[in-house]
Amino acid sequence: MLYLQTLGELTLTAPSGEVLSTRRKELVLLAYLARSAPRAVPRAELAELLWGERVEERARHSLRQALLQLRRVVGEGLRVGNEQVLLASGTLEVDVIAFEAEIAAGRLREAVARWRGDFLAGAEDLGGEVYRGWVEAEREAVR
Structure with missing residues (x-):
């Protein structure tokens, strides 16, 4: 199963330990979808979260x-529709979700x-006000 580390350094790794991605915006998007699951997230919400300052x-x-x-x-576990996006259950393990379960x-x-640092540490600057508010709320939830 893929592993998304959100506490501390933001990475996505394969079961073999190979780092699959360190692209911060994409991984933040994946983290948002994981934290929103099982809810399908409207594409407009995702665009506003990370690119709200753009046209x-x-x-x-x-x-x-x-x-x-x-x-x-990620493969088939990421279900992308015309209006919304869903990360299917069991697609990946997320450290912050496992941390909360523990x-x-x-x-x-x-x-x-499991604790490696703040939620999305070093990725605070990737979005606008909506994004920063979400990151801060998530950090407070796990402290």
């Missing part, structure tokens, strides 16, 4: 390109072992 047409184009790249890496189960030692 709508350019934002949609940037989103299309990012989704195309992610689909090449905390909820009272496995604090295991949770601490």
Whole structure:
């Protein structure tokens, strides 16, 4: 299963340990979809999140390109429709989701072992106000 690290350095790795992607905007997009699952996310919401400062047409184009790249890496688990995008359950493991599950189960030692730093550390500058608000809310949720 693919592994998305969002606590600390942002990376996507294969089961072999090979780093598949370090493209920050694409990985942030994947993290947003994972945190939103099982909800399908409207494409307009994704475009606003990461490219809200651009003209709508350019934002949609940037989103299309990012989704195309992610689909090449993630495969069929990334379900891209005309109006919304869904990351299917079981497509990847996400460290922050596993961290929260460890905390909820009272496995604090295991949770601490997963901690590598703040959620999306070093990726605070990738979007506008909506994006920064989401990152801050996610950070508060896991502290």
